[in-house]
Each structure stands twice: as C-alpha cells, then as structure tokens.
Amino acid sequence: MNEKTTRTVALSDHAREVIDHWVAKFPEGRQRSAVIEALRVVQHDNKGYLTADLMDAVADYIDVPRIQVYEVAAFYSIFETEPCGEHHISVCTNISCHLRGSQEIVDHIEKKLGVKTGESTPDGKFFLKREEECLAACVNAPMMMIDHVYYEHLTPEKVDDILDKIE
Amino acid sequence: MNYRENENLVAFAPFGLENSWTLDAYRSIGGYQSWQQVLSGELSADDIIDKVKASGLRGRGGAGFPTGLKWSFMPRNAPGQKYIVCNSDESEPGTCHDRDILRYNPHALIEGMAIAGYAMGATVGYNYIRGEFFAEPVPRFESALREAYEAGLLGQNINGSGIDFDLHMFVGAGAYICGEETGLLESLEGKPGRPRFKPPFPANYGLYGKPTTVNNTYTLASVPTILRKGPEWFAALGPEKSGGAAIYSVSGHVEKPGNYELPMGIPFPDLLEICGGIWKGRKLKAVIPGGSSVPVMPGEVIMECNMDYESLREAGSALGTGAVVVMDETTCMVRMLERISRFYYAESCGQCTPCREGTGWLNRVINRVIDGKGRSEDLDMLVEVANKIEGHTICALGDAAAWPVQSFIKHYRHEFAYMIEHGGRSIVEADGKAAA
Numbered sequence: 001m002n003e004k005t006t007r008t009v010a011l012s013d014h015a016r017e018v019i020d021h022w023v024a025k026f027p028e029g030r031q032r033s034a035v036i037e038a039l040r041v042v043q044h045d046n047k048g049y050l051t052a053d054l055m056d057a058v059a060d061y062i063d064v065p066r067i068q069v070y071e072v073a074a075f076y077s078i079f080e081t082e083p084c085g086e087h088h089i090s091v092c093t094n095i096s097c098h099l100r101g102s103q104e105i106v107d108h109i110e111k112k113l114g115v116k117t118g119e120s121t122p123d124g125k126f127f128l129k130r131e132e133e134c135l136a137a138c139v140n141a142p143m144m145m146i147d148h149v150y151y152e153h154l155t156p157e158k159v160d161d162i163l164d165k166i167e
Numbered sequence: 168m169n170y171r172e173n174e175n176l177v178a179f180a181p182f183g184l185e186n187s188w189t190l191d192a193y194r195s196i197g198g199y200q201s202w203q204q205v206l207s208g209e210l211s212a213d214d215i216i217d218k219v220k221a222s223g224l225r226g227r228g229g230a231g232f233p234t235g236l237k238w239s240f241m242p243r244n245a246p247g248q249k250y251i252v253c254n255s256d257e258s259e260p261g262t263c264h265d266r267d268i269l270r271y272n273p274h275a276l277i278e279g280m281a282i283a284g285y286a287m288g289a290t291v292g293y294n295y296i297r298g299e300f301f302a303e304p305v306p307r308f309e310s311a312l313r314e315a316y317e318a319g320l321l322g323q324n325i326n327g328s329g330i331d332f333d334l335h336m337f338v339g340a341g342a343y344i345c346g347e348e349t350g351l352l353e354s355l356e357g358k359p360g361r362p363r364f365k366p367p368f369p370a371n372y373g374l375y376g377k378p379t380t381v382n383n384t385y386t387l388a389s390v391p392t393i394l395r396k397g398p399e400w401f402a403a404l405g406p407e408k409s410g411g412a413a414i415y416s417v418s419g420h421v422e423k424p425g426n427y428e429l430p431m432g433i434p435f436p437d438l439l440e441i442c443g444g445i446w447k448g449r450k451l452k453a454v455i456p457g458g459s460s461v462p463v464m465p466g467e468v469i470m471e472c473n474m475d476y477e478s479l480r481e482a483g484s485a486l487g488t489g490a491v492v493v494m495d496e497t498t499c500m501v502r503m504l505e506r507i508s509r510f511y512y513a514e515s516c517g518q519c520t521p522c523r524e525g526t527g528w529l530n531r532v533i534n535r536v537i538d539g540k541g542r543s544e545d546l547d548m549l550v551e552v553a554n555k556i557e558g559h560t561i562c563a564l565g566d567a568a569a570w571p572v573q574s575f576i577k578h579y580r581h582e583f584a585y586m587i588e589h590g591g592r593s594i595v596e597a598d599g600k601a602a603a
Contacts, residue, residue, distance in 0.1 A: 025335040027248070030375060032357035036340045040298070068357070075359035075516075077341030078298045094260045095459055095492055096418035098506050133343060133510055134260035134459075135299050138418040138490065139425045148302040 085120035085127030096138035193274035222398035223410020228383030259458035261490030264414035269304035273311035279387035343514035362562035405431025409475035457487020460567030462574030511568035539591030
C-alpha cells in the first residue's frame, strides 16, 4: 500500500467529527463512501478549495488509497483543487435560465466584480466559478447559487443587492 | 375534465398547509397510514407490489419504466443485504420538482422509501440528493428523517413489528451523470460516477454488489398516496398506460412558470393556459416536453398533443421528467441547441469514446456556425455525428446528447442553414423577432 509520508496539515476536530458521522452511515469496510462528504467539509473549512495535503489527510484519516480521493476531487464540479475566492458564485445558463435572460446576469456580474467567468476577485472574496449547468430551479429562472444558497428570479439590481450584502 | 380542480393530488398534496414539511402536517393528510398498515401486518409485500402494478405508476425520472414490475425483479427472499436507493440527483435541464418534494413534502418520500424497502426485502435505504441542494432541501429532508426516527417510524424492529428499516441521506457533489442509476451507485460507493455496463442490472448487482433498486424521488413519493387512495383511483387520474399525475415543471417563455402537479394526459393547450399562456403576448414556437434530452417539438405539433407517455411518444418525443420548456417566436434555435450541446459535452463522464469525443464535436461545430464560420456540409455532419453516438455508449447520456441535435435540425434546418449562409446572423434577428 501507499507509503504514508508525514503530513504537514492535520484535519480539524470539526472535520473529523463530520467524517466520523458519515462513515457510520455505511457498512463496515465501506468507508470509501464517505470520501465525498469528507472533501466537502475539508474544502469548506479551507475557504473554498482543496490542497494536495488536505486530500492526503482525508485519505489517511478514512484509510483509503490517496488516488481514490484525488479522482473524486477531480470528477465532481463542487470541488476546487486550485486556490480561488472564498464565495463561489455559479450562474445557471442552461436552457430555462438562458430563455429568461441569464446572459445578462453573467455579463452584469463580470462587470461588477471586474473578473471573467472562471476567475476570482483579487481580494480573494469571490470566485465566479462557471456558467453553471442546470441547478433545478428552472421555474424561477434566472438564478444563481452562492455557496449552495439559491437566489432566484434574478435581475441585475437584485444581484447587486445580494453581492453587496455578502461579507 | 376540469384540470385545475385536480391539482396537487399526489406528492404535492400537503402544499398550502402551514409548515407542510413537518410530521404533523403530513399526518393531517393521512401520512404514514400505509406504513402503519405494513407495520401491523395488514399489508403484505405481495399486496404492495400488486397495488403499485395496478396503479400504472411509471418511473418519473425520465425512462417511464413500470415501477411495480421493476420492484418485482428484486430477489426479495434471497439471503443477504438488499438496498432501496432514491435518486434525488435531480439535474435534467428544465426539471425542478424533486427539489420541491424534498423541501415541502419530505415525509412522503420517507414513507414511500420505507414501503418500497419492505416490499423488496431491503432493510436499508439511501436517498442520494444532489450536492447543490445542500443549503435547503438537504436540511429539510434530514430534519424529516430525524422526526420519523423520533416518532418510532424507522429503525430496528419498529414498534415491535419485527420489521427493520434504516434510512440514510447521501449528498452528491455536482455531476449530471450521477442521475444515471449505476453512475449514482458508483458515486454512493465513493467513486467517480461512471455508469456501469448492464447487465448485470442493479436488482442483481447493485450497491456494494448487493441487490438494489433505484427509484426517482417523485416515483417513491407517489407510493403512499397510491396505497391510501387505492390503485384504481390513481390509475383513473390519467389515460391508459399513463396512470396518476405528473408534476409539469413549466419554464421558459410562459407568463407563470411553475411546478404544476396535474393529471397525466392534460392537453398541452390546457397546461399552457394554466401557466398564463406565452409571455408578452407572443406566439409559441417550440416546446421541449420532458427535459433537455428529449426531442424538441414544433408548437403546432404539441398544441394537438396530450401530456402523457404514450401521446408524446407517438408524436415523436417523450414525457421524460415532465420538464416542459417553452420557447416563443423570438428564440434562436441554433443558440438553443448550442447551449444544450454544451451541457452534454460538459457532463459526459468520458468513458465511452463516441460520447466523450462526439459531444465535443457537436458543440464545436454548432459554435462554428454561430461564429459565422459554418460550412454547408456542417448540418449533415452534425446529424452524422449524433447518429454515431446514439446507441453506442454504456449509458443513455449519449442518446440524450444525440436526440436534441437530430430533432432541432429536423424541425429547424432552415434556421441553421440561414445562419451558415449569412455569416452567423440568426433568422430571428432577420425577421425582426429577436427578444430585446
């Protein structure tokens, strides 16, 4: 099995507690099922992105090969493996939102924050993650998600109000 | 039939009650009565499966497979662990009603999963909820689960009945492909959600290699009502072969977009009227009647159509998830298809070459047309690439990527041809119809 090098990062007590909670939901020996939830809490505690050290720490704690953690982090869109802004903004531009003016929302946010989609603001506050695929709020289009909170029936004015209130 | 009088009869039944997501609200409409009958031995596993079969319930996740038949495939009496898994990974573009079931009627899903588990000999269930639902639907479902445990409705030897059923929640992390049932099982095992080759089917080799049935949220949440009101009542709501109600997620260019739970088979013009008609007084152009994967239908075709499995299939499309995406006369069909093709390109898991490579080709060629660099042979090439993906992949994502391309070009070829001939200019702009 993989040689365990000395870690420079340790998982927080909070992260361990959350991971233990999830591991308990699966049968004995199936702790790999908790990898997604473990990465979620660790990414959240690290202000929005994962590092190789954190992924290794998760693998070691759950006791799965590290590659199994890397491949999950690479596969799922919620995980970021490069430094980025803390608050993740995802504007849905899929069909229902496209028909209700999502392009105007994307353009407005890019202008307001001075970044393009895929970039973070220099102060590290916002990450305009991507033109998001459907987030299942189609009847309230256009919409966006910031850190998992949905904002629906958007207009440029509403977007200003929402972004201005985020600390 | 007055369709409006038959709104919210199944999974949306408690809507309008104060705190409709609580156990008290759910019990006030007869919730958990069926589960209590199971616990007291009045309802056997065979009875349940027979009633679900008689109700005509079909899978609401898109494929429309008969639910009772699916349940009967489980080797119920075989030794060893078996699982019931709910697919709350709602992500088919245009579809947003499972989110409302989770937010406003989570107990119907819990009861449905418990009953399904019992009927199939599964003592453990997982509800796989998409990761983006983390802030609102997830805590709602979690708190309902807690209430159900505290009320003694779940657990080991429930109320001394000798029946065990433990239900857990699982939260995904953003991948459309995990809505495919074997991709979902891979994800539940902590892996990338790459679909498995079938056979073996999950009923024989599912979660952790154990017999498993995966059903959609709305399918499972319909079960308690079916048992409470009777399979005949449910079947009679819709036409033959399309029993019950559908939640139509109507989005796009209508005055009142929304989730409407209405009897199956409602004529499209009636549905459109309930949604306030086409917005801004404009004309209907086209409708995608069942989520982005199903073929697009010209407005004049769907205006003659009823909204159920068989009618839409006969008209060349499908009910799919019941996501009805309405487009008015200002819609550029080339740009619409570009957005759809981008989705499948982004969400292809990459394990099958025709899908991994083909979805990229489709998207790049459509973008070339939009950029004014289209060639006259591009339309035939798009159809050819789509035909080479369709039917040549492990899962249905490949088919789902192909069908919009085939149907958009079949019905709106002139719009694509116009754009190619006019250096990227859209026909709707030329007609002066473009939206402001």
